[in-house]
Amino acid sequence: MRLFLFAVLFLCSCARAGCEPKIVNIGAVLSQKRYEQVFKDAVTQANQVYGRDKFKLTAISVTHKPNAIQMALSVCEDLISSQVYAILVSHPPQSNDHLTPTPVSYTAGFYRIPVVGLTTRMSIYSDKSIHLSFLRTVPPYSHQAHVWFDLMREFNWNHIILIVSDDHEGRAAQKRLETLLEERETKNKKRNYENLDQLSYDNKRGPKAEKVLQFSQETNLTALLLEAKELEARVIILSASEEDAAAVYKAARFLNMTGSGYVWLVGEREMSGKALSEAPDGLIGLQLINGKNESAHINDAVAVVAQSIQELFEKENITEPPRGCVGNTNIWKTGPLFKRVLMSSKYPEGLTGRVEFNDDGDRKYAHYSILNYQKSRLIQVGIYNGTQVVMNNQRKIIWPGGETEKPQGFQMSTRLKIVTIHQEPFVYVKPTMPDGTCKEEMTLNGVLIKKVICTGPNETIPGRPIVPQCCYGFCIDLLIKLAMTMNFTYEVHLVADGKFGTQERVNNSNKKEWNGMMGELLGGLADMIVAPLTINNERAQYIEFSKPFKYQGLTILVKKEIPRSTLDSFMQPFQSTLWLLVGLSVHVVAVMLYLLDRFSPFGRFKVNSEEEEEDALTLSSAMWFSWGVLLNSGIGEGAPRSFSARILGMVWAGFAMIIVASYTANLAAFLVLDRPEERITGINDPRLRNPSDKFIYATVKQSSVDIYFRRQVELSTMYRHMEKHNYESAAEAIQAVRDK
Incomplete structure (x- = not known):
């Protein structure tokens, strides 16, 4: 109910x-x-x-x-x-x-x-x-970086110059593109690209930004683009507003940076309105479909x-x-x-x-038209379907300068920046003359030593200022010969941190960056390394090596034992202070014997007055007696006559017996045990594998040997022992061995 x-x-x-x-x-x-x-x-x-x-x-x-x-x-x-x-x-x-x-x-x-x-x-x-x-x-404008990245991979462009405005939009585009490049690099770290030529290696490794140039309203665009013109990369990606893009195009045209060999990749803002009126022919741009x-x-x-x-x-x-x-x-x-x-x-x-939306609320899988600016018209030459670039093979791209062939995207400079390191005898570093030139020197055979000016930190001056110096040695001779053969010019500088190059964690994070010469080469501060740089797996994944000019393995440097003289070995049983005390005691006892025998009243008491009185010890006789007892040579005459002197003589004889016995025993022990220390047999020597606290060995920090020991699991015990003793340079390590 x-x-x-x-x-x-x-x-x-x-x-x-x-x-x-x-x-x-x-x-x-x-x-x-x-x-x-x-x-x-x-x-x-x-x-x-x-x-x-x-x-x-x-x-x-x-x-x-x-x-x-x-x-x-x-x-x-x-x-x-x-x-x-x-x-x-x-x-x-x-x-x-x-x-x-x-x-x-x-x-x-x-x-x-x-x-x-x-x-x-x-x-x-x-x-x-x-x-x-x-x-x-x-999607935001910064998401166009995904299309740029795929276009670089589509056309095998591996060196780019990124020019961005110094505002939120420019920084966002830069961050997005750098993230994509880093992700690509991280994926390729695990792959083995050995035995590849440079072009194949670059294609496998993927694109990288050679330089990022930021500009604002106050920036001199001509000077900025001149800096870009000196780089090897010829693929320029621009992220800027319409007005800024138009100004960049004008400056680029003035510097002849819109002709053959160059590639300009831009977004939607950079090819619309005022920017399009100044855009160079051959420009590749994007336009959001239904945007x-x-x-x-x-x-x-x-x-x-x-x-x-x-x-x-x-x-x-x-x-x-x-x-x-x-x-x-x-x-x-x-x-x-x-x-x-x-x-x-x-x-x-x-x-x-x-x-669909991503975690920031932005549209995912956006579609773009890929446009080519040809004779004041925008021609669609491909699309981006949200995941990949699809080019239209029926329509040819007209590149800057009216070219129909795809540009390589880079040019080889004829003036190279060479980085080296002070490492004798491969590279010697000496100060220049007061007039800034290098002093001419000859070898013992009368051959002129070839020297070049190299800038770098001066180790002899506090603060290590960057000054011109003179570099010479085997590697410099090799560089001069290469320059003559390959027809290029160069400028040499010493590596700033004085290191060969290894990977270090950044701020205790999982991200690793190269330091030393490796860091300068990968960072674009140098075009080539000319130095005794050892080839290893870590370095070979990032750079290409020439044929090695010297083959060598691990060498262990130990101090050479100085042979001891035979006379010195007889003095080893006693320390120098004990020898001095024994010598002093001989003379003190002799003087005491002389005084006691000369002035003791009991020494002149005669039982029979008719007996002839013995002559008292002279100082020379007392000295003879003292040395004779010590050396156990036997005393025939010249013994002390007083009772007190004879007591002292007996005590001295007992002391001499103890000294002689101790010396004989120690001398025998030293002669038996005085064998030369066994040489280090190699890396598997027990003294290296199981080191004691007093046995110290080390290497140069962040060198190839240091990397080798760090990488080998079976050598971890040795690495932990030597890590705390490692030196900054080979010269310091060699000097430490000498001073041992």
Whole structure:
């Protein structure tokens, strides 16, 4: 009966209310009035697909206002006061203010109401610490780096110059491209590319930025591009605004950097408006497909919002959005959840293609047209389908200078920057003459020693200032011969940190960077290393070596034992202080014997007065007696006559016996044990494998030997022992062995 009454009451309430679905308001800030009808039609179409009887979407729209304050007030009064669940916002195509959607994002974001951007491309909106609830159906300009990266791989360009404006957009593009390059490099570290020529090795390793050049309004663009012109790379990627790009093109044309051999890769901003009027022929640019089709983006955004609201209604209890801004500081509790649902939504059948969002709320899998600027016209020569570049083989690209063949992307410089290291006898470093020249010297055979000027830190001056110095030696002779044979000029400098090159962790992170000569070569500070650099697996993965001019293995340097003289060996049983005390004791005892025998009154007492009185010891006789007792030579005459002197003589004889016995025993022990120390037999010598605390051995820090010991697991015990004793240079290590 109760169940029946409840059913009757429910039916009555439905009849009274009509069981109407919940009204869900969707707001929009559109660029023009004509798009308001497009928005309403999109909402009507979404109601036919989504919601069914649970909710009904209602469209509430306004157009952009002249300034930010009016726009924020309009959002509060016209949209938030109507309790909108989400706000769509476009970017006026003719507006020079790229931050037009900012008032909408700030105002709605304060209440955590999701904002869906339609045509906003600026990278600042990816920063979720500023734009809390913002997502968009277009990618930011910085995502064009993915297309640039794929184009570099498509055309096998491995050396690029990146020129970016010193603003948020330029830095975002730089960061995105550098991340892609680092990821590619990390993947290739595990691969073995030995026995490849340089071109094949570069193709396998992938592209890398030879130089990143930033510029601002105050930058001298001519000087900046001159710096780029001196580099080997001829592929230039530009990220800048229309006005800045136009200025760069003008400066590049003045420096003849838009002709044959050069490649210019740009984005959408750099080939539109003012920039396009100054763009050089052969330019390769990008254009987002449907990027400015506001109608298509409105339809896709409404569909994504409707789909997400349906998912939200099925799973969660939704609280009401805030009503108005005046006196209301409470955020919408369901807002963050709704934003997460929106960002995880997938709409594969959109008018602009598949609609998905990444963790920053930016559009994924965007499609681009790849355009070639030919005779003042933009010709599509390929597309980027969201994952890879697909070129149109039916349309040939016209490259800068009117070339039809793909440029190599680099040029070989005839003036090379050579880095070397002070390592005798391969490279000697001496100061220059007062006039800045090198002193001429001859070898013992009368051959002139060839010297070159090399800049580098002076080790003999505090602070190690960078000064010109004279370098010569085997490696310098080799460099001079190479330059004559290969027809190039050079400038030589010493490595700044004095190291050959090894990988070190950066700030205790997992990222590793090369230091020393390896770091300068890979960082573009040098074109070639001419030094006694050992070939190992780690280095061979990054650079190409010539045929080694010297083959050598591991050599162990020990101090040469100095042979001891035979006379010296007889003195070894006693220390020098003991020898001095024994010699002093002999003479002291002799003097005491003389005095006692001369002045003792008991020595003159005679039992029989008729006997002849013995003569007292003279000083020389006492000395003879003292030495005779010590050396056990026997005393025939000249013995002391007094009782006290004889007692002293007996004590001295006992002492002499102990001294002689100790000396004889120690001498025998020294002669038996005095064998030369066994030589180190090699790396497997027990003294190296199981070292004692007093047995010290070491090598040069961050050298090839240091890398070898660090890499070999079976030598880990040896490496731990030697690591704390390693030296900064070979000269220091050799001197330490000499001073041992």
